[in-house]
Amino acid sequence: MSIRACVIGLGKLGSPLAACLAAKGLTVIGVDNDPRKIEAINQGQAPVHEPGLDELLTQTQGRLSAIDDVEAAIRQTDISFIVVSTPSDPAGGFSLRYVDPVCHAIGRALAAKDAYHAVFLTSTVMPGTTGGPVREILEKASGKRVGADFGLCYSPEFIALGSVIRDFLNPDMLLIGESDSRAGDFLQSLYAQVCENKPAIARMAFVNAEITKLAVNTYVTTKISYANMLARICEQLPGANVDVITSALGLDTRIGPKYLKGALSYGGPCFPRDNLALAQLARQLNVPPDLAQTVDRFNRAQISWLADLVQHQTNGTAGILGLTYKAGTDVVEEAAGFLLAKELIARGVRVLAFDPAYGQNSRGPALEKLCFAPSALECVQKSDVVVLATAWPEFSALKPQQWVRNGNPKRTVIDCWRAVKFLREEPGVHYLALGLGEGFV
Numbered sequence: 001m002s003i004r005a006c007v008i009g010l011g012k013l014g015s016p017l018a019a020c021l022a023a024k025g026l027t028v029i030g031v032d033n034d035p036r037k038i039e040a041i042n043q044g045q046a047p048v049h050e051p052g053l054d055e056l057l058t059q060t061q062g063r064l065s066a067i068d069d070v071e072a073a074i075r076q077t078d079i080s081f082i083v084v085s086t087p088s089d090p091a092g093g094f095s096l097r098y099v100d101p102v103c104h105a106i107g108r109a110l111a112a113k114d115a116y117h118a119v120f121l122t123s124t125v126m127p128g129t130t131g132g133p134v135r136e137i138l139e140k141a142s143g144k145r146v147g148a149d150f151g152l153c154y155s156p157e158f159i160a161l162g163s164v165i166r167d168f169l170n171p172d173m174l175l176i177g178e179s180d181s182r183a184g185d186f187l188q189s190l191y192a193q194v195c196e197n198k199p200a201i202a203r204m205a206f207v208n209a210e211i212t213k214l215a216v217n218t219y220v221t222t223k224i225s226y227a228n229m230l231a232r233i234c235e236q237l238p239g240a241n242v243d244v245i246t247s248a249l250g251l252d253t254r255i256g257p258k259y260l261k262g263a264l265s266y267g268g269p270c271f272p273r274d275n276l277a278l279a280q281l282a283r284q285l286n287v288p289p290d291l292a293q294t295v296d297r298f299n300r301a302q303i304s305w306l307a308d309l310v311q312h313q314t315n316g317t318a319g320i321l322g323l324t325y326k327a328g329t330d331v332v333e334e335a336a337g338f339l340l341a342k343e344l345i346a347r348g349v350r351v352l353a354f355d356p357a358y359g360q361n362s363r364g365p366a367l368e369k370l371c372f373a374p375s376a377l378e379c380v381q382k383s384d385v386v387v388l389a390t391a392w393p394e395f396s397a398l399k400p401q402q403w404v405r406n407g408n409p410k411r412t413v414i415d416c417w418r419a420v421k422f423l424r425e426e427p428g429v430h431y432l433a434l435g436l437g438e439g440f441v
């Protein structure tokens with residue numbers, strides 16, 4: 001009989017996870033307290049914007065359904081993934097306000113269940129949480145013991161929005177914090193059934209897995225910020241080119257080429273808050289939090305630096321191409337383009353934006369005074385200075401002539417990703433590329 005899994009939380013991570021498990025042959029019950037997500041899943045439609053999710057849902061062949069009752073789902077399944085949100089608290093840690101009630105419900109269901117059940121916590125939590133409050137709630141509500149009566153693992157996913165499905169099915173590594181080897185073996189064999197590659201597997205105690213999750217993401221944010229610092233240096237030195245430097249830097253196997261593109265601030269729902277959480281953890285433990293804090297400060301400072309640059313170029317309309325934190329997603333949380341729009345509007349600048357995935361009618365944080373253009377072309381042509389803030393492929397597909405404004409002054413294009421470098425040769429445009437020592441000095 002196939003494994004029966006329940007996935008609690010059908011958001012940006014949970015719904016692709018549920019669909020992947022069902023597409024790989026598991027019988028999956030998704031649980032959410034948002035009726036729209038339940039309805040979407042039950043109609044075979046993606047409840048969130050994620051490339052490939054609609055197609056994947058067609059491959060689940062009736063093995064995926066959704067309900068709003070955690071206890072009922074636990075009774076009918078062998079394993080459960082907790083993937084509810086863990087919002088940042090004011091100090092920088094992760095709140096358990098959505099995890100706690102889910103654990104109470106799981107515990108109540110386990111109390112009445114004879115068969116073995118393993119609980120896998122996927123939501124990002126602070127170190128000490130899985131073996132602390134999560135374990136305590138589950139044991140108290142069930143009257144049973146972790147390890148002896150049911151399994152518990154902390155198993156975060158290292159996925160990026162826009163490629164969640166590919167990343168989940170082809171991970172670099174699997175991280176498993178486990179209560180005992182039975183629970184860890186169960187999860188490892190499940191991944192072996194689902195993954196399309198043979199990833200390295202790191203199994204350890206809860207606390208080590210919790211620290212590792214934060215460590216991976218904050219190491220990457222440090223690396224990105226390092227490349228961004230090099231970009232800022234290159235802009236001040238004629239002839240310097242950050243891509244030349246980072247390409248060589250990445251050849252050193254101690255460093256490696258990934259996440260080394262000197263450009264703009266990192267954003268999204270994980271990197272900024274994982275960085276703040278590491279700083280908070282260090283503070284709590286009386287370890288100097290400086291490294292993590294400096295990365296965060298440097299990352300945020302780039303937004304006001306870029307706003308200064310825009311204002312220096314014009315006092316007319318600033319066009320922003322790309323509001324999402326990367327191409328392939330509709331998420332604007334902590335995204336450089338979105339934060340730049342906010343900063344410029346706060347300074348009284350008129351901002352006209354275009355994003356292929358985030359527009360006037362998108363749900364989520366919209367800025368009252370932000371104007372939306374119906375196309376990238378219109379955004380460019382109605383702006384005095386244009387910032388290419390997200391590397392959506394459609395922006396580089398615009399033809400050189402479409403960026404030109406006849407008359408004086410020329411339109412300034414600030415290319416944060418060096419995605420339209422062909423404009424260097426276009427005399428009708430004042431072209432500034434981040435990371436190149438041309439035009440800045």
Ligand SMILES: NC(=O)c1ccc[n+]([C@@H]2O[C@H](COP(=O)([O-])OP(=O)(O)OC[C@H]3O[C@@H](n4cnc5c(N)ncnc54)[C@H](O)[C@@H]3O)[C@@H](O)[C@H]2O)c1
Nearest residue numbers: 009010011012013014032033034083084085086098123124
């Ligand atoms: N999105 C990412 O890129 C990503 C990557 C790695 C880790 N994570 C972690 O995964 C977790 C989930 O993130 P997300 O981006 O999918 O969040 P999300 O906000 O998109 O989704 C969370 C879902 O949980 C549901 N939910 C909340 N309380 C519930 C309850 N009591 N019962 C049932 N459903 C409930 C919400 O309705 C929502 O659909 C977070 O801890 C996050 O840090 C996210």
